[in-house]
Amino acid sequence: MDMGRDKMLEKIIELTNLYIDSMPKKERKKYGQFFTSMETARFMANLYETPTNKQSVTVLDAGAGSGILSCAFIEWLEQFDTVKEIELTCYENDDNVLGLLKDNLEYCKTHSSKIIRYNIQKENYIISQYLDFNYMIGGNPNPMKYDYVIGNPPYIKIPKDAPEATAMPEVCYGAPNMYFIFAAMGLFNLKDDGEMVYIIPRSWTSGAYFKRFRQYFLTEGKLEHIHLFVSRNKVFDKEDVLQETIIIKVRKTYVNPTQVKITSSKSNKDFDELTFLTVPYDLVVSGEDYYVYLVTNDEEVTVLKRLHKFNQTLPEIGVKMKTGLTVDFRNRDILRDEEEEGAIPLFYSQHIKHGKVQFPIQKEHEYVVTDQRGLMQDNKNYLFVKRFTAKEEPRRLQCGIYLAKNYPQYTKISTQNKINFIDGLLGEMSECLVYGLYVLFNSTLYDEYYRILNGSTQVNSTEVNSMPVPDMESIQEMGRKLMKSKDLSERNCNLILEGYCG
Numbered sequence: 158m159d160m161g162r163d164k165m166l167e168k169i170i171e172l173t174n175l176y177i178d179s180m181p182k183k184e185r186k187k188y189g190q191f192f193t194s195m196e197t198a199r200f201m202a203n204l205y206e207t208p209t210n211k212q213s214v215t216v217l218d219a220g221a222g223s224g225i226l227s228c229a230f231i232e233w234l235e236q237f238d239t240v241k242e243i244e245l246t247c248y249e250n251d252d253n254v255l256g257l258l259k260d261n262l263e264y265c266k267t268h269s270s271k272i273i274r275y276n277i278q279k280e281n282y283i284i285s286q287y288l289d290f291n292y293m294i295g296g297n298p299n300p301m302k303y304d305y306v307i308g309n310p311p312y313i314k315i316p317k318d319a320p321e322a323t324a325m326p327e328v329c330y331g332a333p334n335m336y337f338i339f340a341a342m343g344l345f346n347l348k349d350d351g352e353m354v355y356i357i358p359r360s361w362t363s364g365a366y367f368k369r370f371r372q373y374f375l376t377e378g379k380l381e382h383i384h385l386f387v388s389r390n391k392v393f394d395k396e397d398v399l400q401e402t403i404i405i406k407v408r409k410t411y412v413n414p415t416q417v418k419i420t421s422s423k424s425n426k427d428f429d430e431l432t433f434l435t436v437p438y439d440l441v442v443s444g445e446d447y448y449v450y451l452v453t454n455d456e457e458v459t460v461l462k463r464l465h466k467f468n469q470t471l472p473e474i475g476v477k478m479k480t481g482l483t484v485d486f487r488n489r490d491i492l493r494d495e496e497e498e499g500a501i502p503l504f505y506s507q508h509i510k511h512g513k514v515q516f517p518i519q520k521e522h523e524y525v526v527t528d529q530r531g532l533m534q535d536n537k538n539y540l541f542v543k544r545f546t547a548k549e550e551p552r553r554l555q556c557g558i559y560l561a562k563n564y565p566q567y568t569k570i571s572t573q574n575k576i577n578f579i580d581g582l583l584g585e586m587s588e589c590l591v592y593g594l595y596v597l598f599n600s601t602l603y604d605e606y607y608r609i610l611n612g613s614t615q616v617n618s619t620e621v622n623s624m625p626v627p628d629m630e631s632i633q634e635m636g637r638k639l640m641k642s643k644d645l646s647e648r649n650c651n652l653i654l655e656g657y658c659g
């Protein structure tokens with residue numbers, strides 16, 4: 158790397174830092190604005206394939222900010238003598254940063270050995286592409302497409318009726334986040350076989366909320382490289398971003414690659430110390446929900462392979478995880494500290510202890526008095542699972558066996574919505590089935606699988622209901638073995654499960 162182009166990006170970062178220091182964070186947060194570090198920008202640019210037989214390239218940077226990624230991309234192209242011209246399109250509609258963006262692109266233009274033509278579009282990126290994306294209602298059937306797309310999109314939640322959300326109904330569900338709308342539109346703007354590199358939160362990789370986006374994104378494009386940050390709070394310099402962030406490289410094609418490269422680093426500063434992993438594509442992108450499994454080592458790959466031997470889900474064997482019924486702080490008037498006439502138990506995560514449900518435990522608000530059907534459920538056998546655990550806790554899946562026979566005085570009970578419960582779809586679950594489900598959910602294998610699937614501390618019922626499980630008969634067999642041994646430990650659950658998944 159010669160000194161000239163090495164200094165190019167450093168200068169842009171220096172100018173950007175001056176802007177960050179001068180602009181209140183509250184103002185930038187309005188736009189979901191978080192700036193990419195120099196090391197991250199260089200790493201992203203280096204993920205692209207060496208351009209061959211291309212004298213002129215086109216590149217799109219939507220949500221360009223101060224132009225850090227555009228500059229990193231130009232810097233990367235400097236090393237290829239075959240490329241003579243760069244056509245750069247930047248979208249940015251924040252007036253505060255537009256002057257800086259123009260100055261930075263001018264700086265790159267005058268310090269690059271290439272012919273650079275840049276075009277700053279000051280309009281809303283998503284709205285400006287709306288008709289083309291939905292060209293059946295009057296857009297251009299042959300819109301502008303780019304060889305390369307690079308991006309650090311805005312991270313900002315928008316209402317479900319916001320114009321950006323209604324512009325892309327096929328990828329939006331509920332109240333969406335701008336980042337994945339940008340990613341979907343970026344892929345749309347890419348030429349066939351073109352490459353796109355984005356830095357985005359990992360939240361889209363699982364769950365029902367992002368299902369439409371995943372179906373579009375992973376049908377039209379294919380993941381070739383995923384980069385993970387081991388430390389979640391070191392991705393954006395000078396920023397406080399709690400979202401766990403990843404870098405993805407996607408190729409626009411309908412053909413699945415045989416494998417995906419997965420790298421990880423401790424932060425955005427030490428890309429020289431990477432861990433490398435190559436994983437079969439159909440292990441990383443799996444199932445009709447297009448979940449993306451972010452594995453970081455060979456042990457996690459083995460976990461996926463073992464569980465993917467099972468080809469059924471909880472609903473397919475006749476049971477389903479649901480979320481607890483009662484939001485206690487919204488129903489204060491029905492809460493009771495002591496048992497009284499007509500009161501029924503309200504179960505919290507604190508009642509799950511050592512694999513069983515213990516009640517009462519002298520906790521406040523352990524009872525409710527209500528006639529609202531939506532807050533009551535039949536007193537029958539369940540497996541209770543905590544919805545929330547602390548980041549530092551050793552297990553994400555923490556469950557307790559609930560047997561109706563232990564509470565014969567009640568016909569109805571209630572569950573607080575910070576726990577989940579597994580219920581039979583066609584009637585009460587047998588005791589051996591509840592114990593068998595406990596074997597699964599208390600095993601190391603299922604806990605590791607869930608951690609790969611979901612990076613947050615919340616146990617999401619949609620994701621659990623999509624996890625592969627053994628057939629009903631095998632689960633009941635496991636339950637009988639557990640009941641016989643009376644040992645509810647994780648170690649014993651592992652031993653029992655071992656015989657079914659190898």
